[in-house]
Amino acid sequence: MADIRPSGYSKHRKPQTYSRRLGTRATPAQVLLSERVGGMLTLLVVIAVLPLLLTNNYQYDVVVNIGINAIVVVGLNLLIGYAGQISLGHAGFFALGAYASAILTTRYGLHGALALPLGALGVGLLAYVIARPILRLSGHYLAMATLGVGLIINIVISREAWLTGGPDGMYVPAIEVWGFELYGGPVWYWIVAAVLVLAVWLSLNLIDSPAGRALRALHGASVAAEVAGVDTTRYKVMVFVLSAVMASVAGSLAAHFSEFVTPDKASFFHSILFVTMVVFGGMASTFGALVGAAVLTLLPQLLADFASYEHMILGLIMMVVMIFMPKGLVPTLSGLARRRRARS
Amino acid sequence: MSLLRVENLSIQFGGVRAIQDLDFTIDPGTVHSIIGPNGAGKTTLFNLITGVYRPTTGAIYLDDQPVTGRRPNELARMGMSRTFQNLQIMMNMTALENVMVGRHLHLNRNLLACLLRLPAITRGDRTARKRCIELMERVGLGGYINAEAGAMPYGALKRLEIARALAAEPTLLLLDEPAAGLNARETKEIDEVIVAVARAGVTVVLVEHDMKLVMGISDHILVLDYGRKLAEGTPEEVRNNPAVIAAYLGNV
Numbered sequence: 001m002a003d004i005r006p007s008g009y010s011k012h013r014k015p016q017t018y019s020r021r022l023g024t025r026a027t028p029a030q031v032l033l034s035e036r037v038g039g040m041l042t043l044l045v046v047i048a049v050l051p052l053l054l055t056n057n058y059q060y061d062v063v064v065n066i067g068i069n070a071i072v073v074v075g076l077n078l079l080i081g082y083a084g085q086i087s088l089g090h091a092g093f094f095a096l097g098a099y100a101s102a103i104l105t106t107r108y109g110l111h112g113a114l115a116l117p118l119g120a121l122g123v124g125l126l127a128y129v130i131a132r133p134i135l136r137l138s139g140h141y142l143a144m145a146t147l148g149v150g151l152i153i154n155i156v157i158s159r160e161a162w163l164t165g166g167p168d169g170m171y172v173p174a175i176e177v178w179g180f181e182l183y184g185g186p187v188w189y190w191i192v193a194a195v196l197v198l199a200v201w202l203s204l205n206l207i208d209s210p211a212g213r214a215l216r217a218l219h220g221a222s223v224a225a226e227v228a229g230v231d232t233t234r235y236k237v238m239v240f241v242l243s244a245v246m247a248s249v250a251g252s253l254a255a256h257f258s259e260f261v262t263p264d265k266a267s268f269f270h271s272i273l274f275v276t277m278v279v280f281g282g283m284a285s286t287f288g289a290l291v292g293a294a295v296l297t298l299l300p301q302l303l304a305d306f307a308s309y310e311h312m313i314l315g316l317i318m319m320v321v322m323i324f325m326p327k328g329l330v331p332t333l334s335g336l337a338r339r340r341r342a343r344s
Numbered sequence: 345m346s347l348l349r350v351e352n353l354s355i356q357f358g359g360v361r362a363i364q365d366l367d368f369t370i371d372p373g374t375v376h377s378i379i380g381p382n383g384a385g386k387t388t389l390f391n392l393i394t395g396v397y398r399p400t401t402g403a404i405y406l407d408d409q410p411v412t413g414r415r416p417n418e419l420a421r422m423g424m425s426r427t428f429q430n431l432q433i434m435m436n437m438t439a440l441e442n443v444m445v446g447r448h449l450h451l452n453r454n455l456l457a458c459l460l461r462l463p464a465i466t467r468g469d470r471t472a473r474k475r476c477i478e479l480m481e482r483v484g485l486g487g488y489i490n491a492e493a494g495a496m497p498y499g500a501l502k503r504l505e506i507a508r509a510l511a512a513e514p515t516l517l518l519l520d521e522p523a524a525g526l527n528a529r530e531t532k533e534i535d536e537v538i539v540a541v542a543r544a545g546v547t548v549v550l551v552e553h554d555m556k557l558v559m560g561i562s563d564h565i566l567v568l569d570y571g572r573k574l575a576e577g578t579p580e581e582v583r584n585n586p587a588v589i590a591a592y593l594g595n596v
Contacts (some may be wrong), residue, residue, distance in 0.1 A: 044468060205461035208469075210444075210458060217442075217445040219439055220493075227396075229420035229512065232417070
C-alpha cells in the first residue's frame with residue numbers, strides 16, 4: 001500500500017513541499033520564536049536582569065513570592081489548562097508541603113533539604129490516593145470534590161494544634177548549608193528561580209511528549225483518546241499527582257523563605273487565587289501561567305495605595321481582561337502577534 | 345478462526361432495545377460492512393464492539409478471547425481502532441498532533457522520560473512525526489499538516505479521523521460512515537484508501553450509507569433493522585434479499 005495518495009489532489013495544491021517545510025524542519029527564526037526555545041530564553045534573561053532592578057527587601061519579597069506562586073501555577077496549568085481537569089483544593093497541597101517542612105525540621109530535627117522531598121513524597125502519595133476516586137468525576141462535581149479536599153486539609157491544620165500550632169501557625173527554621181543560613185531575599189531569589197526554571201522546563205518537555213499529547217487528547221476528545229489506547233484514568237491521576245507535588249515543593253520553599261507558616265496557606269481563597277492565575281495568564285500555556293502568577297501577585301501590591309478601593313480595582317481589572325481576552329493574557333497576545341506576522 | 349465474534353449481543357437504553365440478540369462473526373482480512381436504515385443501531389453496535397458501551401447481555405470475542413466490558417484503551421492494545429461518525433477530534437491540538445495521538449501505543453510514554461525529554465523520546469517523536477505526515481498525505485491531508493484542528497473544514501476532519509485510526513496500525517479497523525458528507529471525488533479518494541488498507545491485510549468493518557462504496561468493496565454485509573439482524577451475506581446475496589429490499593433499499 002505504498003503509494004495510494006489520491007491522484008488529482010496534488011494538481012490543486014502542493015501538499016508535499018508545504019508539509020516538508022513546516023512539518024519536519026524549522027528555520028532558526030522559527031526555533032527562536034517557538035515557545036520552547038524563545039520562551040525559555042526570555043525567562044532566563046528576565047531572571048538574570050531582574051536583580052539589577054531590585055533595590056530593597058520588600059521588592060525581593062514580592063518577586064520571590066511571584067516565583068513561588070508561579071511554580072504552583074505551572075503545575076496547576078498542566079492539570080487545568082492541558083488535561084482539562086479542575087482543582088479548587090491545590091492550596092491544600094501547598095500548605096501540606098509547607099507544614100511538612102515546618103514539622104519535620106522543628107519537631108523531628110530533619111534537615112530542610114531532606115524535609116522538602118519527604119513532604120513532596122507524602123503529598124504525592126496522598127494525592128494519588130485521593131485522585132483515583134475523585135477523578136472519575138468531572139466538571140462541577142470534580143470542582144466540589146477538590147474543594148472538599150482543600151477544606152479538610154485546612155481544618156486538620158487548624159485543629160491539630162499539638163502538631164501544627166493551630167491557627168497561630170508555626171515557626172520554620174532557615175535551611176543551613178555548610179554553616180551558612182539561607183536567609184533573605186537575594187539568596188531565596190536564586191533558589192526559587194532555579195526551581196521555577198526546572199518546573200517550566202519539565203512542563204514544556206511534558207506537553208510536547210507522548211504522555212503530554214495523551215493529556216491534551218483526553219481534554220480535547222476523551223473517547224477518541226481512549227480508542228487510541230490512552231488510559232485516561234491513569235493519565236488524569238498522574239497529572240493530578242504531578243501538580244500536587246509541584247504545589248508541595250513550592251509550599252516547602254515558601255515556608256523556609258518566610259520562616260513562618262499559617263493555616264490560611266490552605267484556605268479556599270488561596271486555592272481560588274491559584275486557579276485564577278492559571279485562567280488569567282492563559283490556559284494551556286506554560287508561560288501564561290508565569291504571567292498570571294506575576295500579574296496577580298504584583299497587582300495587589302501596586303494597588304495598595306488605593307487602600308480600601310484595592311479589591312474593587314483588582315476585581316475590575318480581572319473582569320475586563322477576562323471579557324476581552326477570554327483565552328487569557330498570553331494566548332490572546334501571542335495569537336495576535338502571530339496573525340500580524342502572517343499578514344505582513 | 346474468526347477475528348471478531350459477537351454472541352447474543354443486546355443493549356437496552358431505558359426501554360429502548362437498541363441492539364437485540366445479535367450474532368455474527370468477522371473473518372480476518374475481510375471488509376465487512378454493516379448497513380441499515382437510520383436508527384438501526386449501527387453506531388451503537390460500533391460502540392459496543394469498541395468498549396465505549398457495555399452490553400446488557402451477550403459476549404464479544406476478539407481473537408477468541410472474551411473482551412466483553414473491556415475499556416476502549418485495552419481493546420486498542422489488542423489491535424482495534426475506529427473512527428467516529430460524529431467527529432471526535434482534539435480541537436485543542438494541531439492536525440498532526442491528532443494523528444500522533446493515534447500512535448500513542450507505539451511510543452515510549454514513560455512519564456519520567458517524557459518530563460526529562462530523554463533522547464529516546466525526541467527520537468521516537470521524530471520518527472512518529474514523519475510517519476504521521478506520510479499518513480496524512482495518503483488520505484489527502486498534505487496541506488493541513490500544521491493546521492489547528494479547530495480551523496479545518498468538515499471534509500478534512502473526516503480524513504483526519506481516518507489518519508489517526510491508521511496511525512495506530514490496527515489489525516481491526518472500524519470506520520463509522522467515513523464518506524458521510526463528502527463529495528463524489530472525496531468519497532472516491534476515501535474508497536481508495538479503504539481498499540488499500542484492506543489489501544494490506546487489515547480487517548475493516550464499515551458502516552456506510554453510500555451503497556456504491558459498500559457494494560464495491562465489501563466481502564460480507566450485515567443488514568441491521570431495529571437492532572436486529574435482517575440479513576447477512578455477500579453483496580450479491582444481500583442485494584437480492586427480498587427482506588432487505590423491502591426494509592431498506594426500497595425502490596432501488
